[in-house]
Amino acid sequence: MITLVALIFCLSTTWTHADHVQSRPKERIIGGDTANAGQFPYIVSIYKSTNTGTYFCAGTLINNQWILTAGQCVVDGVLFNIRLGSNHLNDPNALRLATDQYFLHPDYNPDTLENDVGLIKFREAIQFTDYVKAINFLSSANLTASASVETAGWGQTSDEDAGLVDELNVVSLVTLSNEECRLTFGNQITDNMVCAGGNYNEGTCTGDIGGPLIQTLLGLQLHVGVASFISGRGCESTDPSGFTRTAPYVPWIRSILESNY
Numbered sequence: 001m002i003t004l005v006a007l008i009f010c011l012s013t014t015w016t017h018a019d020h021v022q023s024r025p026k027e028r029i030i031g032g033d034t035a036n037a038g039q040f041p042y043i044v045s046i047y048k049s050t051n052t053g054t055y056f057c058a059g060t061l062i063n064n065q066w067i068l069t070a071g072q073c074v075v076d077g078v079l080f081n082i083r084l085g086s087n088h089l090n091d092p093n094a095l096r097l098a099t100d101q102y103f104l105h106p107d108y109n110p111d112t113l114e115n116d117v118g119l120i121k122f123r124e125a126i127q128f129t130d131y132v133k134a135i136n137f138l139s140s141a142n143l144t145a146s147a148s149v150e151t152a153g154w155g156q157t158s159d160e161d162a163g164l165v166d167e168l169n170v171v172s173l174v175t176l177s178n179e180e181c182r183l184t185f186g187n188q189i190t191d192n193m194v195c196a197g198g199n200y201n202e203g204t205c206t207g208d209i210g211g212p213l214i215q216t217l218l219g220l221q222l223h224v225g226v227a228s229f230i231s232g233r234g235c236e237s238t239d240p241s242g243f244t245r246t247a248p249y250v251p252w253i254r255s256i257l258e259s260n261y
Helices: 178-188 246-259
Strands: 005-006 010-011 043-049 052-062 066-069 081-083 097-099 102-105 118-119 148-152 169-175 195-197 212-217 220-231 241-245
Touching: 043 066, 052 220, 066 220, 081 246, 118 246, 148 195, 178 195, 241 246
Parallel strands: none
Antiparallel strands: 005 220, 010 052, 043 052, 043 081, 052 066, 066 118, 081 097, 102 118, 148 169, 148 212, 169 195, 195 241, 212 220, 220 241
């Protein structure tokens, strides 16, 4: 059984600007490509400050006031600095917002990464633009095996090349059955998780946590998972990437939004 490894990226100094981010625009999320401007107007970068340090995550804008991300990305958060509207972490024209309001799934387990889901709320609703939009839908249907999906992020591009990249990258993947995923990770994989992989070693890496797993149906983009873990053998192994399924948590998400409007 291979250990699940969280994808959170720790910044060594307190967040001020994106100076900590290493700019490598020609490099890619493991096995992927550079995203086009406006291709994912709902993906946001998150700098979480805690009492022990600052951490980087990604997230998904689900309406004009809420972000869906991983539980790891919100737990113990004191302040969240969020950037929207640009594929580049260092873009001075990106929309920058700060908030301290978050909601962690009550059954989140940091040891097993079960229920790895969290929400962040802006202090005020934002205005949508061509480059800032909510994702079309949160999927409430069961995600099947062998589905074509995508994920995107600013995480590491290799095991040796530590650090974030400046430009958003995207990779196409295919979902696995949970039975197939358990061949790699064992019974750590619950029914509320899903694995996805590419042709060889394509997938997520450190710094991609919280980003969306996306399925496109009839031209609409559905949020079907939250990036959660990789194999203990590293990003460049042929082991699949791990996500929290979206559908089982839609009732909880709706209840939080409705009671905190």
